[in-house]
Amino acid sequence: MVESVERLQQRVRELERELAQERSRRVLGDGDGGGGRVRIEKMSAEVVDSNPYSRLMALKRMGIVSDYEKIRTFAVAIIGVGGVGSVTAEMLTRCGIGKLLLFDYDKVELANMNRLFFQPHQAGLSKVQAAEHTLRNINPDVLFEVHNYNITTVENFQHFMDRISTGGLEEGKPVDLVLSCVDNFEARMAINTACNELGQTWMESGVSENAVSGHIQLIIPGESACFACAPPLVVAAKIDEKTLKREGVCAASLPTTMGVVAGMLVQNVLKFLLHFGTVSFYLGYNAMQDFFPTMSMKPNPQCEDRNCRKQQEEYQKKVVALPKQEAAQEEDAIIHEDNEWGIELISEVSEEELNSSGQVPELPEGITVAYTIPNKQKDSVPQVTVEDSGESLEDLMAKMKNM
């Protein structure tokens, strides 16, 4: 009887110890720790259930991509790991990108749970830390470098510039692409400034405050309009702006719109890096009407960013130096029209419309500008003309800052 009690007591102690171990493993967030996957040295096209790359390598057999393995040679920086940025990072991770550099200074909150990627148990962690943990577990072949800071402060901006220009797959080389997935005007302008100075190709993305429209944009410094060349283009919401109140300061968001925008963005990234299909310079998404406008814009020779103007000069020199046929092709990359706005349209627009400075140019259906630039030639006092809304520049700038 005594023996029996002792045996039972020992069993209780054993079980308590095992239970404590199990609990600590689980609390560490290691549901995954047990059964992740090992690193894979070389991408294979072998069709077996255990090959995480078989469906991607099949793109070669299908005649879509000629050299899919090249994905491993690219480094992509993502600024903003929120509703669009986190899904963008997950898609690139699953595609087997070589290296990801993530920049964000925010923490995961339960209020983010209406978007994909982050889970409730990550609330309180920094977004870049939580993202790195999940992404590394999904694909240990990807290299990660994360920075938990705001790129818009002077000191951080310098470090950000440094990592963009030297944080490539091979340290010392620049990254291959920068993706802006931020939710405010200052951060977009900081990325624009950095990329103009470095001549770094980047893509912009955005989702409207009412959650039902978004866009992506490819910016090749000197070749296509930068973020300072023209007012940022947004997809017209076609809803009554008066219903859009601001006192609550809480933008709406939907996992659907963010998922579509992230999908369009990463698809454009894959097409750009792996050379297939047509890379879009601007692709919008109007969820209310299921309408997807496209367009392209050439840079503004009067752009206020001097590095943009410098890149434009260098691009022109490059085009002139090319053999004639190539130069023509290069020029055709963006269909040109001479106009002060530098806005290139797929639809036909008259010279008159385009030369009427200070007015909203006629854009493809469904695209609109956030504000217009004053006509400096005609007026010495800066004036801002805004179509219909009658809002002040201050109102509009406040809006822009909340984009």
Add this chain to the structure above:
Amino acid sequence: MVESVERLQQRVRELERELAQERSRRVLGDGDGGGGRVRIEKMSAEVVDSNPYSRLMALKRMGIVSDYEKIRTFAVAIIGVGGVGSVTAEMLTRCGIGKLLLFDYDKVELANMNRLFFQPHQAGLSKVQAAEHTLRNINPDVLFEVHNYNITTVENFQHFMDRISTGGLEEGKPVDLVLSCVDNFEARMAINTACNELGQTWMESGVSENAVSGHIQLIIPGESACFACAPPLVVAAKIDEKTLKREGVCAASLPTTMGVVAGMLVQNVLKFLLHFGTVSFYLGYNAMQDFFPTMSMKPNPQCEDRNCRKQQEEYQKKVVALPKQEAAQEEDAIIHEDNEWGIELISEVSEEELNSSGQVPELPEGITVAYTIPNKQKDSVPQVTVEDSGESLEDLMAKMKNM
């Protein structure tokens, strides 16, 4: 002493049970188990970091949705929890849908890791079990019902029909919507048959084998074309079909295309259930050109599914019984043209083109049919006319089965 032994034995049983629970939670992928969130009785619009619904409820303040809370009253069935279905389920879960019914008989494999949602440590688990676990953790307010079986077997099909017609939020009531996220022809036909018999509205989704196109389609029995009314429409890939070889039997897939299609699908679901924006009857996605064709189709009066023909009669009776104005609106829901195909176009098509049976009708740019139906009136011997490809019906049916 006896008492003590009994107490100890009871304690051992308790600990063993707790340990088993802990282990199963960890094996299921519960890094999360520790810090999930508690259930929320009532959706609130309060703007605090701890409110997972604040960004969704903001859709009301933005004037997009008049009654967002209604999302909790709907039950949606998802058949196929793969690349599109899993993301669809996650989006609806994060949006706070009332109940999800998931049907799939597949297991998670490492070969699925190029798509979103599943993680490597879940390899080997059934897709519905792994999905339920992750989704419940993301949003414990959603009710889940999962079925790990193939709906196309006779016995399972009956059970599937039964759950569709009685598994609503209130047991005994039908579900509000059925979503087809399957990857083969038989399963689509089974869903079509069930929904025609039950008069159940459903949405179809699909992604091409080359991973660069996809589509969604809304089917309201009797009102819009069912899956048997017309050859399934696919988005033209505009790539050389000869490069598409089949011996390897491994379709390509991309997280981007699947993410965009899932986003378009769930956006359409939200618009349909919560009454905002324009619900699309057909929306395609051509990733190579960033082209998104839309169209709608009326049902085929000669549809081979007798329940489809019955639903058409009932719909016609309903339209006739309506007051004149409402009937006209109802009729306008799909723009009608008389043609044997019953294919309704947004673009203009001549009567001649539409009446030339056995030919491929002129569809909106970028949409094509998988095969054509023989002209029974003119020929007694069934003939299949296929544009350009010169493939046999068998080849095409084999293709269809791998859709």
